[in-house]
Amino acid sequence: MADYLFWIPLLPLIGFLINGLLLGKLPRPVVSAVACTSVGASFVLSLLAFFDLKALDPAARQVEQVLFTWIAAGTFHVDVAFLLDPLSAVMILVVTGVGFLIHVYSTGYMHHDKDFGRYFAYLNLFTFSMLTLVLANNFLLMFVGWEGVGLCSYLLIGFWYHKKSASDAGKKAFIVNRIGDFGFLLGMFIIFWQIGSLEFTEVMAKAPVMFAAGGGLITAACLLMFLGATGKSAQIPLYVWLPDAMEGPTPVSALIHAATMVTAGVYMIARSNVLYLMAPDALMVVAIVGAATAFFAATIGLAQNDIKRVLAYSTVSQLGYMFLACGVAAFTAGIFHLMTHAFFKALLFLASGSVIHAMSNEQDMRKMGNLRKYLPITYWTMLLATLAISGIPGFSGFFSKDEILWKSFSSQYGHWALWLMGFVTAGLTAFYMFRLIYMTFHGKERMDSHTRSHLHESPRSMTVPLMALAVLSVIGGFVGMPHIFGVANLFEGWLAPVMHSKGHEAAAHALASAGGDAGMEWGLMAASVALVLIAIFAARHFYNKKPEAATALADKMTGLKTTLANKYYVDEIYGALVVRPLVNGSLFLWKVIDVVIIDGFINGLAVIGRDASELLRFVQGGRVRNYATVFVAGVIVLVAYFIFG
């Protein structure tokens, strides 16, 4: 199996090279064929790899392919090598599978764009980077992929670079991510300093020996790496770039800012679960940040009117769930939610893209309404995804979210307060998602007549991926059903070899199997389902049955509403506290230190030389006799010197 592993990331890279080097020379059908085929073939290989891996004994499910030595300097040795184990197998399936569907969807969505080739070149480059990230067998190669996806994210957010807001959003994403990357790098340095290797297997094997459990160093390393994760996965305090990233094309939001790249932080923490389990303090920080982000972003999502921004805050909130899961040492649940979220959130974004496409690029939900009449496929698929994200029993999101909520309550690292935040967030999620559905697809038609006359269901290339993702959103959860249902949790069993928290898991199982706790789990599950149903009916009441009630309520709470609509003024606070001092400091360095002092010194020297020459040039007066006089005087002086000197 190891011999074809490298083709999985290589194929999208080849696609990128073909589309990128022959930019503008290939006709559109060829461009889409190259882009889709490369990712599709990569998906087929991933499936093959998955089944080959499955055929192995669970304990032996770890295949490495070393391609070549990248860096060898003294004791520092890094290979370009790929590691296939249950965790990376799940990731490559999600990345290539969802990625392939989004590539296909893009051929329809971007059909009118003049930069068709550039778009697909970036998209393939992104897929390559993401696959490198998840397949790398060491932290450094992972970091290469990490930076690669960051670069592609920047390029694709600013894809319509002639729009100032888009290029600004791209820069914001890149700069905010740099802050996180610096934390990731420092964490990596600590690991290398203590362990002397960056290879996952070696680090995980040696960490218990080289680090004192719960000590300062391991906690620092984990927290620094978590800082990297907050940047890439849009958590407090570095989440601010993700909502702005919606300036990019919608399929990009689906692929990068919902399904794959933003989950890199979750993957990284799950990958380093051994390290995090040794640092309970760091785990606690991860859990609190995750729960806080989930709640905080969900409240912002309540008051947004831009359809993509609602989904963006929803993504931030759902990523918070994943970190909450990781923080209570339920890494499997985190990865499970990562997978189901990739399905339903990609679907939500693609469906919103279909809406935007039909609405002639209108994104404001206040100007939509009753679209289900015009976009039946989009409506039904989006409704399924909304049911999934809300956690209606039977849909994929229910299983993963419930798993996280239960673990945050029952795990030894959990706490009822964490559970409560997740629980309330579940209600908020259902509310803002159904608000979106009701405002967009139900009620009165609020668009102008010109837009209405252009309303049309999207082409097949767009609706087929929607339907495929809808199927996955519905059935994707059945691989990880809770224990109280009396069936084996396939997903947990699959990931068990990678998750070294076996002891903790066993304890949790023992707890779960005890009668009272099973009752507790049923109870909590029923509570969250009830809350979700109440939230859905509330959304229906306010946004479908009695829109005037929503307005009346909003009028009563104007303060809260403006605060939410302005996203708690976080951008403004960051602007005042971080950006403005930085800009002013840089302006000072530029205008004063650089221009006045450094340039002044250099230019001053030049000015002195020039002015001295100005004076000296009058010696050259053009009068031959003056020259001759000076010449003779010089000769006389020299002769006198030789005679008398």
Added chain:
Amino acid sequence: MVPIHAFLLLAVILFGIGAFGVLISRNIIVMFMSVELMLNAANMVLIAFSRALGIVDGHVFVFLVLSVAAAEAAVGLAMIITIYRNRETINIDRYNLLKW
């Protein structure tokens, strides 16, 4: 026999007149003549020493100098004529184009 210092004194006087002529003359022709005078003062010194020491090297040098001076005079006069055609003057102080 005339002593050598008499020749040398004559040479110094000729050289001085030539140098003085170059410095004060405004007429480029006069200036040119003064330069020739200085050249011949140097020739005088060579001849004087050649004769006093009884070797012919000095004579050889002088012939060389004379032939070079002839060539130089030809080139110099040609240049003066060309400049005169342009500036319509032989006043050296009006030849002042090459300045700051």
